[in-house]
Amino acid sequence: MFPPHRTKRPWQGKVEELPQDNRPEYDPKCYLCPTNDRADGDVNPNYKESFAFKNDFSALLEDTSSATLNDNDLLVAKAERGICKVISFSPKHNLTLPELSIEEITKVVDLWQKEYNELSAIDWIKYIQIFENKGEIMGCSNPHPHGQIWAQSDLPVEIVKESNQQKKYYAIRKHSLLQSYLNLELQKGERIVYENKDFVVACSFLGGLAV
Template sequence: MDSPTWAGDPVNLGGLMSQNGDDPEQRQQASEADAMAATFRASEHQHIRYNPLQDEWVLVSAHRMKRPWQGQVEPQLLKTVPRYDPLNPLCPGATRANGEVNPHYDSTFLFDNDFPALQPDAPDPGPSDHPLFRAEAARGVCKVMCFHPWSDVTLPLMSVPEIRAVIDAWASVTEDLGAQYPWVQIFENKGAMMGCSNPHPHCQVWASSFLPDIAQREERSQQNYHSQHGEPLLLEYGRQELLRKERLVLSSEHWLVLVPFWAVWPFQTLLLPRRHVRRLPELTPAERDDLASIMKKLLTKYDNLFETSFPYSMGWHGAPTGLKTGAAYDHWQLHAHYYPPLLRSATVRKFMVGYEMLAQAQRDLTPEQAAERLRALPEVHYCLAKKDKETAAVA
């Protein structure tokens, strides 16, 4: 994608002069010269960064963090969630809206979404009578996956073996649905701030007969990079971030967690395998164990940042599946995106409105600043640390 036209490009003002007689074009050029004379600091000066994975730009305006906040403040989260509620449709043994009764599961539990956005037997819209009014068939299935039988836990509070069971279930459902559909989207919306209406730990899986927009952009970008450079874009990107260490949050034998150079959300992270992996089912047992461990560390850091159950939307992206599974997708690298909305505290979030909806994404602190804050956080969950202190005080 070409760099956008800068505001300093010459503009024809119809020969109009300012009241003091200055030429607007000369005045603009003088302003640009002054700006070039200053020493650029990413933490002080606005700039735009390119996202090569999704072929888009983000405006970074870190100086805006100095402004006082007078906007919306979110309500405090519920302090306690009942471990078991027979009326909660995600709990073991509970009755769901369609009348089905959940089994008394003790690990993960996968079932068909009672209100799916995609169904396997939807009719075809048929041909369009005008190119401005196109519609195409959309078929698929939607599932819900519970991570744990208890409602009062989240992934960072689960054990590493319990998280490993979730990873195995993710890989299994990707393989099963991927046998028929070209795209299997696993995603988790955590917290009411991200639209989650049920606190029970769970995610969703949508398999579709089409490649969604973001998947198409990532497909094009990774294919183009591989054609030009002979290796996967995200594999090289991970190596570069490991060398630079500016935005690295966590690293392990098999995985990297970093705040991407082009991050949009305040504490957005990217989770990458260190070797070339195209899809979740391809992960080895050792990589799955290591993934469970590094996920627990990352999500613990998130919770520790503002000492709250950190909201986010996350999802896995891997090479297309279905009939495309056997195709040459060596340009793809498996990865997970984490998009958390919190900006300043547990009750102040980043809103994607106005400029973001009408122009392009904008963020209020640099990815380097976000990574530094996340790196510095402990890997012991604040809730467990408080319990240990209370126990020690009693003893």
């Protein structure tokens, strides 16, 4: 549902300050810069490209017990095991991902692949998400260019819902939902931002209406 009058409301959204332009190339207080101390007592190597390590403040832990709770099928909970990693995209504190060279970005993608392959080889890992939180409002207060990886023992609820819906669509139409959606967007051409022979970038249907 998308109420059209919503675009007329006065709220203009939170405007986040851009990181200061005078960030130094190296910040001695940054836990992601090369050679600096980290919270768990480790010291970053003097890395020259992208660099991955286990998050010192991991939201998910490997040694969490496998406790479950089920009270009358109403109060249901299950402990979740996981591995959280941080990937510094560059040793330079004052850059962002799009400011890196193609060669440097390729190294970041290579590291994503390496980490994904290593984590997926662990038998209890069932789901891996590679992402970047950017800006303080997203809970990211360090301007050093970096992203995260969460690998965990169960599928997140939203992923289960999406998979079930895709399965349902396929059972009825004998076509993949995502392929059908891509074909429709390409045919309409209204929300395509960019396309090449390998990728298509499109605004979502509701996102398109909201703009």
